[in-house]
Amino acid sequence: xxxxxxxxxxxxxxxxxxxxxxxxxxxxxxxxxxxxxxxxxxxxxxxxxxxxxxxx
Numbered sequence: 001x002x003x004x005x006x007x008x009x010x011x012x013x014x015x016x017x018x019x020x021x022x023x024x025x026x027x028x029x030x031x032x033x034x035x036x037x038x039x040x041x042x043x044x045x046x047x048x049x050x051x052x053x054x055x056x
Contacts, residue, residue, distance in 0.1 A: 010033060016037070016039040018042055021037060023046040
């Protein structure tokens with residue numbers, strides 16, 4: 001498990017690094033960064049969204 005807090009800018013991870021990205025209390029969701037760090041078929045989870053699957 002990796003826990004990171006990022007307010008703005010790129011996430012400090014390589015592309016395709018994760019099967020799952022979770023955001024507990026997103027104020028703004030950086031969709032391009034979420035998609036970049038998810039592996040193909042990876043998932044994003046937030047209390048404000050259903051589980052979304054990466055298609056990029």
